[in-house]
Amino acid sequence: xxxxxxxxxxxxxxxxxxxxxxxxxxxxxxxxxxxxxxxxxxxxxxxxxxxxxxxxxxxxxxxxxxxxxxxxxxxxxxxxxxxxxxxxxxxxxxxxxxxxxxxxxxxxxx
Amino acid sequence: xxxxxxxxxxxxxxxxxxxxxxxxxxxxxxxxxxxxxxxxxxxxxxxxxxxxxxxxxxxxxxxxxxxxxxxxxxxxxxxxxxxxxxxxxxxxxxxxxxxxxxxxxxxxxxxx
Numbered sequence: 001x002x003x004x005x006x007x008x009x010x011x012x013x014x015x016x017x018x019x020x021x022x023x024x025x026x027x028x029x030x031x032x033x034x035x036x037x038x039x040x041x042x043x044x045x046x047x048x049x050x051x052x053x054x055x056x057x058x059x060x061x062x063x064x065x066x067x068x069x070x071x072x073x074x075x076x077x078x079x080x081x082x083x084x085x086x087x088x089x090x091x092x093x094x095x096x097x098x099x100x101x102x103x104x105x106x107x108x109x110x
Numbered sequence: 111x112x113x114x115x116x117x118x119x120x121x122x123x124x125x126x127x128x129x130x131x132x133x134x135x136x137x138x139x140x141x142x143x144x145x146x147x148x149x150x151x152x153x154x155x156x157x158x159x160x161x162x163x164x165x166x167x168x169x170x171x172x173x174x175x176x177x178x179x180x181x182x183x184x185x186x187x188x189x190x191x192x193x194x195x196x197x198x199x200x201x202x203x204x205x206x207x208x209x210x211x212x213x214x215x216x217x218x219x220x221x222x
Contacts, residue, residue, distance in 0.1 A: 031208055042200065043153075043213040088152070092208040097143070097168075102152035 002027050004091050006101035013079050014109055021104045023072040023089035032072045033090045033098070034063050043088065047074075079108045112137045116201050116214035123191055123221055131186045131217050133201030141204045142184040143168065143211075144176065146197040153200070159184055160207060191221040 003026040013019050023032070031050055035043040047056040049065035049072060056063050060083065062075045072089055086105045090098045114135045123129055135142065143158035145168075155168030159178040173195055175187040184203075188195060201214040 033210060040216075040218075042215050043202075043211075045210055045212070048210055090211070097155065097158065097207050098204075098211055100153040102150070 002029070002091060002096060002099045004089060004099050004101040006087075006089060006104050008104060009102060010105045010107075012107045012109060013076075015080055016078050018078065019076050021074040021076070021087055021106070023074070023091075023101055025070050025072075025091040025099075027070075029067070029070070029091045031092050032065050033092075034072070034074055035088045035090065037086045037088065037103070039085075046087075076106070079106075081108045081110065084108045112212070114201055114203050114212050114214040116199075116217050119215060119217060121217060121219050123219070125192055125221055126190050129188050129191060129219075131188075131199060131201075131219070133184045133186065133214055134182050135184075135201075135203040135212070136182065137203060137205075137212065138181065139203040139205050139212075140181075141207050141209075142178065143202050144174070144184070144186045145200045145202065146170065147200060147216075148197050156186070156199075158207075188219075191219075193221050195219065196221050 005024045007022045034046040037043045047063040052067040054065045060077045065072045086103045088103045090100045092098045117132045144156040145153040147153050154170045156174050157176040159165045199217045202211040204211045
């Protein structure tokens with residue numbers, strides 16, 4: 001059974017600082033997704049990572065995938081308040097459904 | 111516009127009163143699923159459907175039913191809701207089981 005763990009579960013950081021959210025998964029997977037959820041809202045797709053070494057960037061967020069280590073990271077550069085949200089990673093294999101991590105709640109303070 | 115539409119957005123009901131939450135997608139996706147989201151537990155899959163008339167249990171199916179009579183629609187049925195089904199529910203669709211999922215706006219259900 002595929003298990004997905006995110007660390008940390010909660011992150012409070014100051015504006016302008018850098019930080020990384022980690023997503024570990026337990027079995028071989030060939031696709032990994034990152035989603036963002038604002039409070040009380042739906043999930044919005046951020047990144048799709050399809051191969052080992054894949055790196056995607058959008059604004060202050062950069063996601064990477066290391067399939068050998070079964071690890072994905074979401075790096076936040078120079079955080080701003082607008083990035084405050086909950087971030088989920090989701091992992092799937094060739095013939096398996098998406099399995100979500102428990103989420104990382106990010107709070108960016110002034 | 112490509113979207114997944116859920117209704118209602120908010121619902122307060124009493125224990126035992128049957129209810130249906132509708133979900134519709136306009137992307138011609140094969141795969142649809144229902145999740146519930148509870149604090150500290152992330153998203154847990156309730157039921158999924160790989161195509162018309164093909165449905166299967168997810169991780170937490172007890173107390174729920176679904177149907178897939180048309181490709182675009184995937185309603186969630188609670189025959190006899192109980193307070194432990196109070197939660198935030200999301201419908202999602204994707205081209206296949208392991209491709210990017212698109213989520214509806216969510217339905218906040220309270221069962222008293």
